[in-house]
Amino acid sequence: MFDYDFMQNAFIAGGIVALLAGIVGYFLVLRGQTFAGHALSHVGFAGATGAALIGLSPMGGLLAVTLLGGIAMGMLGERLQGSDIAIGTVLSLSLGLGMLFLHFYTSYATQATALLFGNVLGVSSETLWMLGSLALGSLLALACIARPLLFASLQPELAEAKGVSLRRLSVLFLAIVALATAECVQIVGVLLVFTLMVGPGASALQLTSRLGLGVLLAAVLALAECWLGITLAYYTDWPTSFWITTLSALAYLLAVLYRRRPAFLRSVAH
């Protein structure tokens, strides 16, 4: 399977994106902002199709618009908390706009499918470099803000009293989420970003209550789901995105069952 260049590229791209998505996603779940992450990818769809329509790079449009969306959400901050309807409206409006742009830009139906459902087998070597450097930058930025981010996520009022700027953190974090989202779109597409961003983090929080172990587990799960998904796609010829979503859902189901296992299955040490 690794004889083919496109399979090698798929594994490298999947690996980079999964690590980033798993780690960023863990914090997204911890903060209870998963729906915001989901919405960002849809906003990106309008950006990508809009860019294609005016002759620019769809990836560039996707990146720019998700980033702007993330920063705007961060600025709105607390006011956005729990406003599912506002987020959902923007989300569907973005998909609608994307549809309109595609309507005018008729020549390219495969492009639309790739944006919506991902196309990990079509990743070029140049894209790999871009994915790698963006992921590295995002993870470094996350490492810089991780401590106050954790504090602000768990105890916002106390963090504020201790001098943490909640809004600045929220903007920075959602900008990182936006970059991670744009990367995920390359693998699983706009519609399925949730599966790679939120699935592993949510499973990790079911499996362990330790912070460090949880972050590690989220990254490992995302990586395993992504690589196994690509492998299964190779042997079955079914879409990669289908396999990744299935594995992600399965992992979450098993994690919940594990947490709710009956007492006699729990170790004595616990």
Place this chain on the structure above:
Amino acid sequence: MDALSLHQLTVRYHQRTVLQHVSLNIAQGQFVGVLGPNGAGKTTLMRTILGLIPPAAGSISVLGAPCRRGNPAIGYMPQLRSSLLHQRLRGWDFVAGACNGHRWGLPLLGKAAAREVDWALDTVGASSLAQRPLQELSGGERQRLLLAQALLGHPGLLLLDEPLISLDPRHQHGVITLVREVQQQLGIAVLFSAHELNPLLGAIDQVLYLGHGQAALGTVDEVITSPVLSRLYGAPIEVVRQNGRIFVMSGEVDIEKEEHCHDV
């Protein structure tokens, strides 16, 4: 030195005057119950002391220093957030998240910081609780962890915002006893806001009663009187003492009970 002094303090919040020309001094080592009707400014006062709301006039000093945001001499326990009820993270990581939490970088604790977290958990008797996820703890157990978090950095003044909210009477008693023990052991001043006076009777040294932009500080016998409370409520108030309990009545209505019911 006083733990807290307010000098001619005026606080406005959302175009409303919450406190007007309030001056008072709270000595170190005092356990003070903060009471008053809903909207009297209990939380606002705490946020002003923390430096989150700038005073419109007057000044505050905490342990002799002017108040500023991020003052490590103040420990703070905000009102419980409902999101914590579903938090899967274990107590230890939750408490440790507040340790130097304002600094940039990875949330890795050095030896000294980890010892500080262990000390705080040990002080409130929550060392073994801290291994369990927050989600699986009872309300009283969760308050223990929040108190431990407020003790990080060995503050000289502790602000506890409604620690009794949504606890049953037995757990309320447990929390008050714990705070009293910790407060005496460390010799620090505590402001403890609450809806009802009666659970606090016997534990607190002083009452700080807020209402109508004014404040009254003193022992229970000095403050919980008809003239003082009538001034703070801006309406005639009767104080009824019965079997060691105190009822604050406006006409036929027990005011504190009413307040409490509204919130639940």
